[in-house]
Amino acid sequence: xxxxxxxxxxxxxxxxxxxxxxxxxxxxxxxxxxxxxxxxxxxxxxxxxxxxxxxxxxxxxxxxxxxxxxxxxxxxxxxxxxxxxxxxxxxxxxxxxxxxxxxxxxxxxxxxxxxxxxxxxxxxxxxxxxxxxxxxxxxxxxxxxxxxxxxxxxxxxxxxxxxxxxxxxxxxxxxxxxxxxxxxxxxxxxxxxxxxxxxxxxxxxxxx
Numbered sequence: 001x002x003x004x005x006x007x008x009x010x011x012x013x014x015x016x017x018x019x020x021x022x023x024x025x026x027x028x029x030x031x032x033x034x035x036x037x038x039x040x041x042x043x044x045x046x047x048x049x050x051x052x053x054x055x056x057x058x059x060x061x062x063x064x065x066x067x068x069x070x071x072x073x074x075x076x077x078x079x080x081x082x083x084x085x086x087x088x089x090x091x092x093x094x095x096x097x098x099x100x101x102x103x104x105x106x107x108x109x110x111x112x113x114x115x116x117x118x119x120x121x122x123x124x125x126x127x128x129x130x131x132x133x134x135x136x137x138x139x140x141x142x143x144x145x146x147x148x149x150x151x152x153x154x155x156x157x158x159x160x161x162x163x164x165x166x167x168x169x170x171x172x173x174x175x176x177x178x179x180x181x182x183x184x185x186x187x188x189x190x191x192x193x194x195x196x197x198x199x200x201x202x203x204x205x206x207x208x
Contacts, residue, residue, distance in 0.1 A: 046200045048208070051085030052076055055111060062115040068122060074129070075115060077201035078136060081194065093117060095139075130195050134158055137194040138165075153195070162187035 059076055063069040079085055082092040088105040091114025097104055104110045122132040124143050131153035135142045138161060145161050146153065162182070166175060166189040177188040185192070 046080075046197075046204050048076070048080050048201060048204050049084045049086075051090070052080045053085075055079065055085055055090065055107070058108065058111050059115065062112050066116050066119040068115065068119045071118070071122070071129075073202050073205045074133065074198065075118060076205055077198045078118070078133065079111075079114070080201045081197050091115075128152055133195050133198050138162070138190045155192070155196075158195070159185050159187045159192050162189040162192045165189035 053076075056072070056076060059079070060069065060072050063072050063075060068075070079090050083090045088107055089102065089110040090107050091110045093110050093114040094101050094104045096117040097109075097113045104113065118132065118136055121135045121140060121143065122129070124140060125131040125135060131143060131146055134153060138158070142158075142161050146157055149157070151157055163186050166172065166187060169175060169189070172188075175188045177183040178191050179193060182188050182192055191197070
């Protein structure tokens with residue numbers, strides 16, 4: 001009888017230890033679980049097109065000419081964001097060249113003008129790379145807007161600028177909100193997340 005009682009006690013202790021062990025594992029699993037950040041924007045994995053890669057020698061040529069040869073990866077990433085390297089104006093440089101859209105119909109001229117324009121906004125931005133990149137999309141007025149506020153580039157100030165420009169626009173039909181977030185902010189002038197997109201492409205280029 002005493003033996004059976006001891007056996008029962010041993011089984012009971014073993015069960016309690018097992019239950020305690022399972023409870024500890026459950027707590028550890030709960031603490032290590034990382035909840036998804038619902039506020040974080042999710043981007044698809046960026047891919048750089050063959051067309052952009054084919055233009056790299058030409059980009060390198062003009063980058064050297066305009067003393068921005070350290071930014072070839074950025075320029076290629078900007079081209080990818082602008083057009084994926086397709087069309088006759090792959091750098092979408094017409095507005096900086098002639099003040100209106102679609103006046104460039106030669107890819108070589110587009111790249112030359114795009115690189116030249118980037119070199120100018122980079123100098124005007126005092127080397128603030130992100131400010132220069134966003135200004136390529138927004139226009140040089142964005143640099144004035146930021147510098148007048150003694151600030152540097154941030155996503156928040158890009159949204160503020162886009163919203164103000166959109167509100168001031170007499171003909172809003174000429175603008176389209178590129179992203180759902182832009183609609184939420186009422187910031188439909190340009191692309192408020194242009195810098196983030198360019199940097200994502202830059203990272204892919206750097207890895208290849």
